Amino acid sequence: KPLFFDIAFNYVDFPPTLSQR
Amino acid sequence: VITQLFKDVERLVSQEEYAKVLRSIDKILQLNPEDNDALHCKVISYIRLGKYQNALELLQKSFSDENLISEKAYCFYRLNKFDELLNLLRQYKLGNKNELSLRHIEAQVAYKTEDYNASVEIYYALLKETDKNLDVYNDILTNFNAAKAALL
Ligand SMILES: [K+]
Known part of the structure; x- marks a missing residue:
């Protein structure tokens, strides 16, 4: 089977507001 | 106290120590069970740890349908x-x-x-x-x- 990346994983992330808490 | 706990969370996230992130998040949630940032962090930590069922249950319990759609979709995807x-x-x-x-x-x-x-x-x-x-x-x-x- 050819290489296939889980690109969607990169869009699941911690909230950007974290550093302001 | 919560400010310090969030600082810990930020550091642990940068170190990719997601099990430890969960521990700090749970301390925040004991003080403030409705904290949206903490709940969001908990969902992402579960996903990073491959605990998609836990992430999905938390999403369904604590977030309305319009929130964190990508995260919900991603859990469905990983759980087939x-x-x-x-x-x-x-x-x-x-x-x-x-x-x-x-x-x-x-x-x-x-x-x-x-x-x-x-x-x-x-x-x-x-x-x-x-x-x-x-x-x-x-x-x-x-x-x-x-x-x-x-x-x-
Ligand atoms: K989203």
């Missing part, structure tokens, strides 16, 4: 809950919310369910609108080629 996933995607397409994250999940689930035509179509559109200098361009190209090869 394709009916639920396709329902969610359909709902969001009707609402004209065509987020990049959801288009990637749509392309990936199409590939996983051997709907290679649909997968090729989405990656073709994504390639056309992505800057060739970005790392993600090559990842999209790889997936496009994989889906195209599977069609033959």
Whole structure:
């Protein structure tokens, strides 16, 4: 089977507001 | 106290210590069970740890339908809950919310369910609108080629 990346994983992330808490 | 705990969370996230992130988050949630940032962090930590069922249960318990859609879709995808996933995607397409994250999940689930035509179509559109200098361009190209090869 050819290489296939889980690109969607990169869009699941911690909230950007974290550093302001 | 909560400020310090969030500082710990930030540091542990940068160290990719997600089990420890969960421990700090639970301390925050003991003080403030409704803290939205903490709940969001808990969902992402579960996902990073591969605990998709825990992430999904928390999403369904603590977030309304319109929030963290990509995260919900991603959990469905990893748990092979394709009916639920396709329902969610359909709902969001009707609402004209065509987020990049959801288009990637749509392309990936199409590939996983051997709907290679649909997968090729989405990656073709994504390639056309992505800057060739970005790392993600090559990842999209790889997936496009994989889906195209599977069609033959
Ligand atoms: K989202």
